Amino acid sequence: MFENLSTKLDRAFKTLKGQGSITEINVAQTIKEVRRALVDADVNYKVAKTVTDKIKDEAMGRDVLIAVSPGQLMVKIVHEELTELMGGEKKDINITGSPAIILIAGLQGSGKTTFTGKLSNFLKKQGKGVLVAACDVYRPAAIDQLSVLAEQVGVEFYAERESKDPVSIARNAVEHAKKTGKKVVIIDTAGRLAVDEAMMKEIYDIKEAIKPTETLFVVDSMTGQDAVNTAKTFNERINFDGVVLTKLDGDSRGGAALSIRAVVEKPIKFISTGEKMEALDLFYPDRMAQRILGMGDVISLVERA
Amino acid sequence: EKTKTSFLDQLSKAVVGKSKVDEEVLDELETVLVHADVGIGTTVKIIERIEKRVARDKYVGTSDLDRILREEIMELMEENKGGIAADFTLPDTGGQPYVIMVVGVNGVGKTTTIGKLASQFHKAGKKVVLGAGDTFRAAAVDQLKIWGDRVGIPVVDHGMNTDPASVAYDAVKKGVEMGADVVIIDTAGRLHTKVGLMNELTKIKRVMQKVIDAAPHEVLLVLDGSTGQNAVIQAREFTKATEVTALAVTKLDGTAKGGVIIGISDEFKIPVKYIGVGERVEDLQVFDKREFVDSLFSKNK
Ligand SMILES: Nc1nc2c(ncn2[C@@H]2O[C@H](COP(=O)(O)OP(=O)(O)OP(=O)(O)O)[C@@H](O)[C@H]2O)c(=O)[nH]1
Ligand SMILES: Nc1nc2c(ncn2[C@@H]2O[C@H](COP(=O)(O)OP(=O)(O)OP(=O)(O)O)[C@@H](O)[C@H]2O)c(=O)[nH]1
Ligand SMILES: [Mg+2]
Ligand SMILES: [Mg+2]
Numbered sequence: 001m002f003e004n005l006s007t008k009l010d011r012a013f014k015t016l017k018g019q020g021s022i023t024e025i026n027v028a029q030t031i032k033e034v035r036r037a038l039v040d041a042d043v044n045y046k047v048a049k050t051v052t053d054k055i056k057d058e059a060m061g062r063d064v065l066i067a068v069s070p071g072q073l074m075v076k077i078v079h080e081e082l083t084e085l086m087g088g089e090k091k092d093i094n095i096t097g098s099p100a101i102i103l104i105a106g107l108q109g110s111g112k113t114t115f116t117g118k119l120s121n122f123l124k125k126q127g128k129g130v131l132v133a134a135c136d137v138y139r140p141a142a143i144d145q146l147s148v149l150a151e152q153v154g155v156e157f158y159a160e161r162e163s164k165d166p167v168s169i170a171r172n173a174v175e176h177a178k179k180t181g182k183k184v185v186i187i188d189t190a191g192r193l194a195v196d197e198a199m200m201k202e203i204y205d206i207k208e209a210i211k212p213t214e215t216l217f218v219v220d221s222m223t224g225q226d227a228v229n230t231a232k233t234f235n236e237r238i239n240f241d242g243v244v245l246t247k248l249d250g251d252s253r254g255g256a257a258l259s260i261r262a263v264v265e266k267p268i269k270f271i272s273t274g275e276k277m278e279a280l281d282l283f284y285p286d287r288m289a290q291r292i293l294g295m296g297d298v299i300s301l302v303e304r305a
Numbered sequence: 306e307k308t309k310t311s312f313l314d315q316l317s318k319a320v321v322g323k324s325k326v327d328e329e330v331l332d333e334l335e336t337v338l339v340h341a342d343v344g345i346g347t348t349v350k351i352i353e354r355i356e357k358r359v360a361r362d363k364y365v366g367t368s369d370l371d372r373i374l375r376e377e378i379m380e381l382m383e384e385n386k387g388g389i390a391a392d393f394t395l396p397d398t399g400g401q402p403y404v405i406m407v408v409g410v411n412g413v414g415k416t417t418t419i420g421k422l423a424s425q426f427h428k429a430g431k432k433v434v435l436g437a438g439d440t441f442r443a444a445a446v447d448q449l450k451i452w453g454d455r456v457g458i459p460v461v462d463h464g465m466n467t468d469p470a471s472v473a474y475d476a477v478k479k480g481v482e483m484g485a486d487v488v489i490i491d492t493a494g495r496l497h498t499k500v501g502l503m504n505e506l507t508k509i510k511r512v513m514q515k516v517i518d519a520a521p522h523e524v525l526l527v528l529d530g531s532t533g534q535n536a537v538i539q540a541r542e543f544t545k546a547t548e549v550t551a552l553a554v555t556k557l558d559g560t561a562k563g564g565v566i567i568g569i570s571d572e573f574k575i576p577v578k579y580i581g582v583g584e585r586v587e588d589l590q591v592f593d594k595r596e597f598v599d600s601l602f603s604k605n606k
Contacts, residue, residue: 036345039339039345040344040345040346040534041534042342042533042534042535045336045339045340107531107556107559108412108414108556108584109411109412109413109414109529109556110412111411111412113443117443138584139448139584140420140447140448140451140452140455141444141445141447141448141451142444144443144444144447144448145442145443145444145448146443147444148443148444149443152443193556193558193559193560194559194560195558195559195560220412220529220531220532222410222529222532222533222535222536223531223532223533223561224342224531224532224533224534224536224561224565225339225340225341225342225533225561225562226342226531226559226560226561226562227531229560230531230559230560247410247411247412247496249496249498250410250496250497250498250535251496251497251498251535251538252533252535253534253535255533256533275411275441275442
């Protein structure tokens with residue numbers, strides 16, 4: 001839909017031919033283009049501004065190589081910066097404890113139940129005994145959905161169909177996992193909006209009741225500017241340990257990854273890339289940076305130059 | 306609850322001590338629109354239109370800006386015309402059921418919207434039949450059946466892992482036999498990048514036409530109100546595959562503004578008909594342009 005960033009940047013630089021390096025004056029328009037490109041990729045506007053300010057500092061004074069167009073050089077700088085911002089120390093999922101308790105939370109339809117199935121599959125393949133527990137007592141057929149996935153994967157499933165109390169179901173599930181000697185118990189919860197006070201209190205109560213080893217926040221990679229509000233509120237209430245980014249098998253640019261990372265400073269631990277139980281991947285910051293910039297080819301071009 | 310404050314409140318910082326719309330005000334305006342997911346392309350378009358008006362009318366005070374902006378945005382949005390009216394009366398289909406096929410990417414709220422819509426039609430005294438065309442996602446058929454039970458209407462299903470086109474065919478046929486007023490077909494969520502799945506939608510449509518030539522009378526694309534710029538691509542790709550005739554935007558009870566639909570309705574001229582504002586059966590509203598534009602400029606919390 002939009003021109004690729006490098007083309008835009010080349011145009012912005014065209015008037016600057018002959019200038020040897022990036023300066024305060026000639027970089028302004030370019031930075032604006034970069035910011036707009038980031039916003040187009042659904043990076044939060046404020047985050048995009050902070051990021052581009054940093055990029056500007058980084059770019060200033062760098063030599064504009066002759067072999068590479070200035071646009072491409074800028075793209076390289078932007079790519080490096082984004083990778084750095086989303087990277088940092090890589091942290092794996094914590095599954096210590098007996099059992100390790102993993103709590104899954106997020107907005108409606110973000111992919112929590114599917115991810116619960118996938119994670120159980122992932123851990124089972126490592127030879128761990130897993131129990132998944134259905135604590136969504138609201139959505140029609142939510143319990144059945146998890147039950148089907150558990151059977152598909154071949155892990156044990158826990159539910160209390162008559163109960164309307166997710167806190168007690170979660171607590172009982174953990175007890176059950178202990179009794180049956182499971183290594184990991186994964187708690188699926190109902191989707192909830194950050195502004196829904198009663199539901200936010202519920203997830204807080206669940207967390208307090210079971211004291212999970214790991215709390216994961218599941219977010220749809222297609223989310224727009226609101227990703228920041230949501231992540232912030234969830235983080236304030238349940239102080240999650242990591243983020244799961246879903247539906248990356250589509251063509252969303254996934255700017256939410258950068259926004260969330262910038263705002264809550266929690267690592268992205270998994271990405272979800274399909275509806276099948278195997279479609280789970282680890283997160284690679286450099287790939288995500290490329291995706292946000294929409295430029296797989298450009299990067300390799302720059303690399304070769 | 307969102308409290309509505311005027312756009313002027315938001316702009317007050319940039320506007321303070323000024324009587325004319327200038328660069329700084331327009332920059333602030335860009336921020337406001339982009340924050341609502343309006344997208345750079347559409348935002349620039351809106352700003353250019355305002356700039357033109359500012360140039361033409363010579364003197365545009367900041368107090369006029371609020372009004373002008375609303376006018377410009379409203380103009381970009383297609384009127385909610387044709388098809389189903391706000392009171393859920395249906396257009397004349399020559400005695401045959403009005404068939405609605407509901408499509409969209411994964412998890413946007415298709416099945417829930419169908420449940421809510423069915424309830425509205427039912428309340429308006431219409432005879433409704435649902436078709437459980439999502440035979441793929443775990444427990445999708447059960448989910449729709451629960452909605453059917455809630456409303457008290459029949460759901461045609463062939464169980465899981467069956468051919469969705471054949472479910473749609475049977476649902477439309479059952480609708481005709483029962484003398485139903487409306488048949489609503491659920492489909493599995495699918496990303497528009499999956500060619501095979503998009504072709505499946507075309508097939509589902511074609512098969513229904515064996516029962517009723519003009520079916521589906523409506524293809525309703527459901528968009529998640531918190532989706533960013535990808536929603537534009539969704540609208541384009543689903544329109545290519547199924548000629549979308551109407552949009553429903555869900556989850557607007559959250560803090561997301563759903564501004565992306567401005568650009569969509571400008572580019573594709575597809576009217577937004579419904580908005581989802583919660584998970585309960587009554588949480589469906591007929592889209593009101595004016596209210597929507599107001600909410601774009603309201604502060605969260
Ligand atoms: N294409 C694709 N679809 C996915 C992915 N993850 C989940 N889905 C689909 O997204 C839809 C919603 O997924 P769920 O797992 O039900 O989401 P949820 O967060 O549990 O939803 P609620 O419980 O209603 O809040 C389903 O159709 C899933 O099959 C993914 O990575 N890619
Ligand atoms: N807050 C809120 N939640 C909604 C709204 N509409 C749907 N939901 C929730 O969003 C989640 C997904 O809704 P579904 O109706 O299952 O979505 P779908 O598009 O049918 O999903 P798939 O069939 O898996 O692709 C559920 O938890 C719904 O309760 C809405 O307007 N507001
Ligand atoms: Mg779920
Ligand atoms: Mg569905």
